[in-house]
Amino acid sequence: MAAQKGFFTDTTLCIGCKACEVACKQWNQLPDDGFLFTGMSYDNTVHLGASTWRHVAFVERPVPMKPGNDGAFSWLFSSDVCKHCARAGCLESCPTGAIIRTEYGSVYVQPDVCNGCGYCIVNCPFGVIDRREEDGRAWKCTLCYDRLRADMQPACAKSCPTESIQFGEIAELRERAEKRVEKLHEQGLNSAYLYGANAAQQPGTEGLNAFFLLVDKPEMYNLPPNPTVPTKPAKAAWGSMAVGVLGLALAAIGSALLGGRERAS
Template identity: 50%
Template sequence: MTDQHSLYGPLADPAGDAGHREHPPRVGFFTDTSVCIGCKACEVACKEWNDVPGAGLDLLGMSFDNTGALGADAWRHVAFIEQDRPPGVQDAGPAGLPTGPSRTGHTTGADTGRATGTPDEAARGGGQGAAPVDLPFPSFDLPGAATGAETRTDFRWLMSSDVCKHCTHAGCLDVCPTGALFRTEFGSVVVQPDICNGCGYCVSGCPYGVIDRRPGDGRAWKCTLCYDRLRGGLEPACAKACPTDSIQFGPLDELRERADRRLQQLHEAGVEEARLYGRDPGDGVGGDGAFFLLLDEPEVYGLPPDPVVPTRDLPSMWKYASLAASALLAAAAAVFVTPDGKVRR
C-alpha cells in the first residue's frame, strides 16, 4: 500500500499509485483570479465541447451569476462577488493586472505622437495638437462615458472560474462501489457514466461539493479535465477559450512554480491579500490538481477554508479495526477454550 508521505507529500504520484506505468507528467489547472474578467467563455466552451446540457437562464438574484455553483450540468462556474470596498492598488494595473473598461481610454502624445489632453479635449479633437486621439472603448460620445476615477463607486468585483479540483487523494474515487470513477494517466479523476449506478456516495465523499447527480438521469457528472482532448495532445476547452489566461493549463509542477512567482509579484505590487489555494501538497487532500490564486479569503469565493478528504484516515481506521477484531477473537477464545486446548461446555 502507498504510504501517507506518498499520498500527501511532494512526491505524490496519483497516476502511479493507480497503476499507470511510464505515464506522462501530471497536468492540471492554475486559475489566476486576478486577471479573470468574468466573460464566461470557459463555461460556454466546456458545455460546447462536453455536450453538457444547459440549465436555462436564471439570475438567481446573485448579480450576474446565472450558474450559482458547480453541479452535474455546470462543470465550470464563474463566480461574481461584489465587495463594498475601493479597488485600491489593483485598479492601477500594477504587475500586469487588467485595468478594465473603467479606465479613461485616452492615450498620450508619448504613446501615439498625437494630441494629449483631457478625455473631453480628446473627444473634441483638442489638446496640444491638431490631430484627434484614436479612442478605444469607451467612446466619449456616450452619455456618462467621460467620467473619471473620482466618480467611481467604491466597490470591486472578484471573479473566479471554479472547477473540479482533481484532488491528489480523491474521496469520490475512494468511495465509488462500481469503479465508475477512475484515475487517468494524467492524474485527473474521471467518471464513466456507463458504469455509474447513481448511488451518490461520491457526492458526499467530495470535500468541495463539486460532483453531483443529474436530475432525471441519476448518474454523477463532473469535469473530466477534457480527458479526450488530453489523449489527443490538446489542452482542455476552458483553458483554450480563456482570453486573459486566467485559466492556465500544463504540468502541475510547472504551474506551482509559476503560481509562486505570480504571488510574489502581486505582493511586491502591494496586493497583500493575494494567496494561493489548493497549491500545498501537504494539505488535507494532498494538493489539488486545479488550484487558485485568490484575492480574498477562500470562504468569500464559496470554497472551504481547510478541506479534508473524508477518506483520508481509512488506512489507519482499517488497521485499528483489524487489531480490535483480533483482540475480540482472542478474548472469545479465552472464554470458550480451556488452558489444555479443550472447548468449555
C-alpha cells in the same frame, strides 16, 4: 505515465466573461440545467453540478482591491472547476471503481461503469460532482480527457481570453503561480495567495491538480478553508465500528445467557 496535467486559475486575471462555461458546455455537449435569474451579481450559474463543469463566481466586496485605492468596492471573479484532488474523496468512496485516476493525474468518472449510487456526491468536500436526475449517473469535469488524448488543451483553458485559466504540467504551473504571487505582492496586492497549490498548503487533499490564486478568504468564493478527503477523519469511524461490533457481540451473548437463565428459573 504521461506528465501530470492540471489547471492554474489566476482569479486576478478573470474578467467574468464566462467563455469557459460556454466552451465547456459546447465541447462536452452538456444539456442546460435551468436558466435562472438569481440576482447574485452576474452569477446566474450558481454552482457546479452534473451538467455544469465550469462556474464563474462573482463576488461584490464593499472594500477596495488594494489599500489606498479609491472607492470602497471591488469586484472579484473566479472560474471554479473540479479540483482533481491528489487525494480525491469521490474516487476513494466510489464503490464500483467507476471513478479512476487517469494517466494525466486527473480524476475521471467512467459513465459506462457508474451505477449512480450517489456516494461520491456526499464525499466531495468542494460540492463538485453531482447526479443528473434524468440520467441517474454522477458527472463532473473530465479535464477534457478526450481532448488531452488528442494532444489538445481543455476547452475552457483554450477559450479563456485573459489566460486566467492556464493549463499545463503541474510542476511548471506551480512555479509560474508562485512567481505571479510575488509579482502581485510587489505591485501592492498583498492579499494574493495560492489556494491548494501543494500538499503543504492543503494537507487535507494533499494538493489540488486544479489550484487557484485568490485575493480574499476562500469562503468568499465558496471554497472551503480546510477541505479534507473524508477517508482521513473516517479512520475514527472504523475504530468506533470495531467497538460497536465488540459491544454488540457481548450484548448478544449476555442476552442469551441472562435471558436463558431467567426463563429456566
